Structures are given as C-alpha cells and as structure tokens.
Amino acid sequence: MKKSITANKGKQLSTTVEGIEYVRLPIKTKVVTSKDDIVKLCIRKTKRHLKKGDILFISEKIVAISQGRAYPIAKIEVSKLAHFLQSHVTKTPAGIGLGSPWTMQLALNEVGITRILIAAGVAAITKPLGIRGLFYHIAGRKAAAIDGPCAYTLPPFNKYAKLAPINPSKVAREIKASLGDHDVVIIDANDLGVEILGVSHRKVDKKLCKAVFKDNPLGQESQQTPLCILRAITV
Numbered sequence: 001m002k003k004s005i006t007a008n009k010g011k012q013l014s015t016t017v018e019g020i021e022y023v024r025l026p027i028k029t030k031v032v033t034s035k036d037d038i039v040k041l042c043i044r045k046t047k048r049h050l051k052k053g054d055i056l057f058i059s060e061k062i063v064a065i066s067q068g069r070a071y072p073i074a075k076i077e078v079s080k081l082a083h084f085l086q087s088h089v090t091k092t093p094a095g096i097g098l099g100s101p102w103t104m105q106l107a108l109n110e111v112g113i114t115r116i117l118i119a120a121g122v123a124a125i126t127k128p129l130g131i132r133g134l135f136y137h138i139a140g141r142k143a144a145a146i147d148g149p150c151a152y153t154l155p156p157f158n159k160y161a162k163l164a165p166i167n168p169s170k171v172a173r174e175i176k177a178s179l180g181d182h183d184v185v186i187i188d189a190n191d192l193g194v195e196i197l198g199v200s201h202r203k204v205d206k207k208l209c210k211a212v213f214k215d216n217p218l219g220q221e222s223q224q225t226p227l228c229i230l231r232a233i234t235v
Helices: 037-047 061-068 080-086 101-111 112-128 136-140 168-179 206-212
Strands: 016-018 020-027 057-061 069-071 160-162 184-190 193-199 227-233
Touching: 037 057, 037 061, 037 227, 057 061, 057 168, 061 160, 061 168, 061 184, 061 206, 080 101, 080 112, 101 112, 101 160, 101 184, 112 136, 160 206, 168 193, 193 206
Parallel strands: 057 184
Antiparallel strands: 016 020, 020 227, 057 227, 069 160, 184 193
C-alpha cells in the first residue's frame, strides 16, 4: 500500500519517533457533507487497507461537518461584540481560528459571552508581556477548534465556519467497533500544532500521536485526505 500512496506536497510518508519508524498513509475521500455517515465512510475507505496494529487518524473537521456543525457564513448573525473581539485576534497562516466575525460569533454562542470576555481580558493583559496562548487556555478546546473559511478550503466549505465535533471520543469508539481491532484517533492538526480531540481507548498513547503528526502529513490545504492510517514499520 505504501507504494501506491504518495505523500502530500511538501510532506513525507514516514517519520521516526523514539527510534521507531512510522508510515503515515493519507487516504483521499470525496468532499464530506452533513449527509455522510462518518462510520460508513471510514469503513468504506480504510477497512480493506488496514493491517494488524494500524491506527486510523481522522481529521476533526470531517467529523464536525458530518454532524452538521459547519454553517454558511452568510447565515451567521454577527454581533457588534464579535466584530470587536475578532479584530484583536492574531491571524496565522495555519488557519483563520477566531480571527473572523463569523468564527468569533460561533465561539460566543458555543462557549458563552462571559468566558470569552474573561479569556480576552486575560490575553489583553498578558500578551504585551510576551505571554501567549492564555486566551485559548481559558476559552477551552471548543473555542480553539472553531475554524472558518480559508482560500485553500474546498468548496463549498470555503464559505463556511465550523464548530468542534460533538463527543469525538464516542465517535472514535463507534468507528473502532465497526473496523475491528484498530484504534481510532480524532485529531486537530495544522502546521502550527496538533491536538488530540478523541480516542477510541484510554490506552492510546496521545504523546506518540502528537509526535507522529507533528509535521502535519495530511497537509494544510485542499489535499482532500482527511483520513490517515498510521503503521509502525518493523524490521
């Protein structure tokens, strides 16, 4: 299978962590929508390729989309507060985050005005001191996983904003139950970092998961490879 799959542009199929080589096999899919059953999609695309010991990684984005957690920005009613707060968010090449009125409004709706205001207030005080990251630490993972439209996102989702998936560990367990003896990881990865949102079993090594996806082998643009099989290479 390794020979039949090519790495995404600028990425490598293999990586070495603590002396063990791992191959990351990106699996291409169609554009996922809220009409798709995420469990059936994963079975259809990966089951025939999986070998004993493999772990299936799934982009949190397609899980959220399949749950109907992506919204057209034209239908999001943006408040004056959302406009004000987003103007103070640092934009990065890795994703729009809360740096748009639509994603900030989703954060206010999802996390609550009070929590977002506290996070923003703490960030306003600490950022000039060189202390970064406290906004999302206080706002929480639900806020951090919100993302919005980017030029490289595949249509129609280049005009959508997205919330974090609901119960990602439950989704991971459901997929594992259908795949058999293969653990499943729901991952939020970009070119700046990796977060593990859900795992199919508490024994899954999250530290290892982050390490093998540190270089974001699924890519940050429109690669259309939201699934990835992780395989340890034994000599």
